[in-house]
Amino acid sequence: MNLFLAIEPPEEIKQLISEKLKVLKNTYKDFNWIEPKNYHLTIHYFGIVEERKELIKKIKDLIYDQKKLYLCTRGLDLFMRNKINIYVDFYRSKELETLEKTIHQGFNERDITGLNFVPHISVASCRIPSKQQYFLLKKKLENTEMDCEFAVEKLFLYESVLDNSAVNYQKLEEFSLL
Numbered sequence: 645m646n647l648f649l650a651i652e653p654p655e656e657i658k659q660l661i662s663e664k665l666k667v668l669k670n671t672y673k674d675f676n677w678i679e680p681k682n683y684h685l686t687i688h689y690f691g692i693v694e695e696r697k698e699l700i701k702k703i704k705d706l707i708y709d710q711k712k713l714y715l716c717t718r719g720l721d722l723f724m725r726n727k728i729n730i731y732v733d734f735y736r737s738k739e740l741e742t743l744e745k746t747i748h749q750g751f752n753e754r755d756i757t758g759l760n761f762v763p764h765i766s767v768a769s770c771r772i773p774s775k776q777q778y779f780l781l782k783k784k785l786e787n788t789e790m791d792c793e794f795a796v797e798k799l800f801l802y803e804s805v806l807d808n809s810a811v812n813y814q815k816l817e818e819f820s821l822l
Contacts, residue, residue: 646804647693647816649703649747650684651715653765657794658683661717661732664790665767668730671784675730675770682813683765685715685734687799688747700801700817706750707799712821713739715763716793720785727771728781731764732790740796797821 653661658680669677693699716735723729734740744761773781801817 645693645696645816647690647696647699648802648804649687649690650800650802651687651796652684652798652800652815653792654794657792660792661765661767661790664788668768668784668788672768672770672781675768677768678766682811683767684800684802684813685763685765687744688751690751696801696816702750703747703799703801703817703819706746707743707819707821710743710746710821711739712795712797713737713743714793714795715740717790719790720767720788721764722782722785724772727769728773728778729766730768730770730785731766732792734763737763 661683662680665677669675690699715737718733718735721731721733723731740763741761744763748761772778798821799819800815801819802813803816805812805814
């Protein structure tokens with residue numbers, strides 16, 4: 645099982661994000677837009693896990709005193725590696741960063757990427773465009789209003805399931821916060 649721990653925004657927030665992306669979706673129809681039902685903010689990626697019972701117990705032990713937290717979107721941005729990934733960016737949250745660090749260290753994970761945790765919800769991906777197209781896209785992302793906030797009262801353990809070349813996420817376990 646390919647597992648990860650994530651925050652799922654409430655349905656109304658997923659729909660609000662999707663609605664705010666409508667102009668971009670119509671402008672960039674050839675991008676791979678993620679379905680709102682798959683919007684999530686990954687806290688930790690576990691990879692392939694054979695037995696989840698111990699994993700669930702350890703997650704419960706690590707977050708036993710975690711209080712609910714609030715997240716506020718900051719706007720849209722992108723990562724560029726082998727392709728461009730467009731995402732909803734969030735303001736920093738000490739509570740969220742502490743949660744991520746607790747999980748990361750609790751599973752004795754070494755940071756091999758050298759990258760800091762960037763709380764985000766991926767919404768699209770595409771091939772890397774020309775410089776001119778890149779700067780135009782960057783400008784359009786900056787000008788897209790993205791003002792949402794929501795309380796986080798639960799975390800979810802998900803399994804990534806490949807279904808007819810599309811990835812879907814199945815909830816396996818839910819963890820309530822205080």
